[in-house]
Amino acid sequence: MDLYSKLSSCVEELSSTVASRMTQYEEDLKNASGDASHKTIASLSKDFFEFKTLVWKTLSSLKSQMELLVVGLDRHEMASRGKVLLLHGLPEDKEANPGASFLGILSKRLEMKDISAKDLTACHRLGSNTSKPRPLLVRFESRIVRNEVWRNKTRLKGTGLTLSEFLTKPRHEVFMNARKHFGMNKCWTSEGRIVIQVSDGSRKRIESASEYRELVARFPVAESSAVPAKPIPEKRSRKPAK
16 A cells, blocks of 8 residues: 555544544433433533534644645655656567667657667666556656657657656546546646646646546536537438429
């Protein structure tokens, strides 16, 4: 379990425990109503309400702090991936050198012959062996070269190869959800941030799940998710039989 999941699980467990205790407290309060005086019940009810309000405010504050912490850690992790790109769709060949294969693609497909092995600091497959080709992780020596390659990624169209930014797990999940809601052609990434073109034509840049939820609340039905109406066929006029 990663750090984000652990923090979230901890807060959710705390919320569940407090909610359970308060439910039990309310139940005991109801059961005691027949034996205690009205004044005592009123006092207990007031104390419980104040306690309940304090607890929920504390939990809300804790959740907000946790979200800020997670976003901060995520930004730090994303910054460390600023010089990295992922190449998808390249068949695996145990005999081939990953770096040489990538430079060959840059030269032939992207027409970037000036980039050499000295411009790469790392080039290897990402993840464990699977039936599908694993992404090729490429770390560049400088961000300038990385950005130059990123700007030319459209030249890979139709080759079966694609380049993507190396997003963190939380950002990748937000990106995939955004593509489902707003449409694949309406979402992309830039500098590690998720760019979404919403129904009013504007572009929104987000980097966290909370920002995504706010955006979905503002645009609950994306244009891309609407089912287009079927065209009505034109009626052909019948010529009178001769």
